Amino acid sequence: MRLSNHAQAIIRDTVQDVFGAEATVKVFGSRVNDEARGGDIDLLIELSSVASEVERKTLQLTAKLQLRLGDQPIDVLVLDPSTSRQAIYEQAAITGIRL
Numbered sequence: 001m002r003l004s005n006h007a008q009a010i011i012r013d014t015v016q017d018v019f020g021a022e023a024t025v026k027v028f029g030s031r032v033n034d035e036a037r038g039g040d041i042d043l044l045i046e047l048s049s050v051a052s053e054v055e056r057k058t059l060q061l062t063a064k065l066q067l068r069l070g071d072q073p074i075d076v077l078v079l080d081p082s083t084s085r086q087a088i089y090e091q092a093a094i095t096g097i098r099l
Contacts, residue, residue, distance in 0.1 A: 001027060001031060001032050001034070001097055002030075002031050002032075002033070002034060002036070003027060003031055003041070007069055008027075008099045010065070010068050010069060011025060011027070011041075011043065011065065011069075011099055012025055012099040014061060014064050014065055014068060015043070015045055015061060017064070018057050018060050018061045018064065019045055019047060019051065019057055019061070019078075020047075022047065022048055022049070023045055023046070023047055024045070024046045024098060025043055025044065025045055025046070025098070025099050026043070026044040026046070026092065026093070026096030026097060026098050026099070027041065027042065027043060027044075027096060027097050027099060028042050028043075028044055028091070028092040028095050028096035028097070029042035029075075029092075030042075032095065032096070032097050040072065040073035040074060040075055041065075041069075041072065041073070041074045041075070042075045042077075042092070043074065043075065043076045043077070044077045044079060044089070044092040044093060044096050045061075045076060045077065045078045045079065046079050046080075046093070047078065047079065047080040047081075048080075048081075049080065049081065050080050050081055050082045051078060051080045054078050054080075057078075058076050058078060061076060062074050062076055077089060077092055079092075079093070
């Protein structure tokens, strides 16, 4: 995975700060490929219960991560029991690495 241990801890802690202690996070996409270069940070946030204000929390998470990790592109998907299962969510859940 092309994220330092420090960056992984920042992501994990920030996700739990914004979405709560029950939230888990997986990194997927190009950052899990050690051979790739560049690319944004793709995150899948998994929640066991339906989340309120998902859009606001997603924007808040992205802003906090950019401040803490530096200005870089970050894409966030949130998966809770009410989320319509699209292919991107399934792919992220299968290929993602949990932090």
